[in-house]
Amino acid sequence: MSSSILSEREAIIDTVYRATLGIDTNDAQLFGSACLQNEELTFVMGDVVVNGWEPFFGYTSGHLFTVTTTHYLTSPRVEFKEEGAAQLTVQCVAYHIKPENAFKEDNKAYINASSQTLDVFKVGDGVWKIKKWNISKNWSSGSPANVWD
Numbered sequence: 001m002s003s004s005i006l007s008e009r010e011a012i013i014d015t016v017y018r019a020t021l022g023i024d025t026n027d028a029q030l031f032g033s034a035c036l037q038n039e040e041l042t043f044v045m046g047d048v049v050v051n052g053w054e055p056f057f058g059y060t061s062g063h064l065f066t067v068t069t070t071h072y073l074t075s076p077r078v079e080f081k082e083e084g085a086a087q088l089t090v091q092c093v094a095y096h097i098k099p100e101n102a103f104k105e106d107n108k109a110y111i112n113a114s115s116q117t118l119d120v121f122k123v124g125d126g127v128w129k130i131k132k133w134n135i136s137k138n139w140s141s142g143s144p145a146n147v148w149d
Contacts (some may be wrong), residue, residue: 002100004016009078010106011128014128015120016030016034016073016074016076016090016116018033018034018090019035019133021028021090022048023060023064024070026078028057028061030067031057032124033127034054035056035129035133036121036129038053039052039127040052040131041130041131042058042131043056043132043135044132044134045135046136046137052082058098063148066148067096067098067099067147067148069097070094070098071092071094072092073091074092075090077089077090084122086118086119086120086128088117088118088120089116089117089118090115090118091114091116092116093112093113094111094112094114095110096110096147097147100130102149108142109141109146109147110146110147111140111141111142112138112140112141112142113138113139114119115138116135118130118132118133118134119131
């Protein structure tokens with residue numbers, strides 16, 4: 001997964017694009033290309049804290065790869081830290097629905113908006129990867145119970 005034609009800023013933003021597009025298309029390889037795949041990876045969403053790639057992938061595949069999702073990301077901001085490190089913030093609106101309900105008029109989707117902060121690092125192959133992903137929900141519509149039994 002080379003990002004050599006992207007500027008550093010674009011390559012950093014591409015980490016969250018790869019991750020969310022991987023979720024939205026059920027592409028585990030694309031999703032995984034955005035994350036450190038070791039014990040250093042941390043995911044935080046409210047009271048949920050998941051440490052390590054294997055537990056995080058299990059959590060994500062169990063919750064998000066089982067439903068139809070669409071993530072809209074906006075307002076990316078990159079703050080460069082020390083060499084090879086940066087912090088990325090984005091705003092996200094995420095739609096979640098059971099696949100069998102996707103085209104029903106009363107589809108009972110669960111929608112949430114969040115502010116997301118990601119600590120990203122450039123790894124040996126020159127690709128930026130997520131080390132810490134913190135999601136702070138701003139609002140939601142619908143019930144998670146409509147999507148996850």
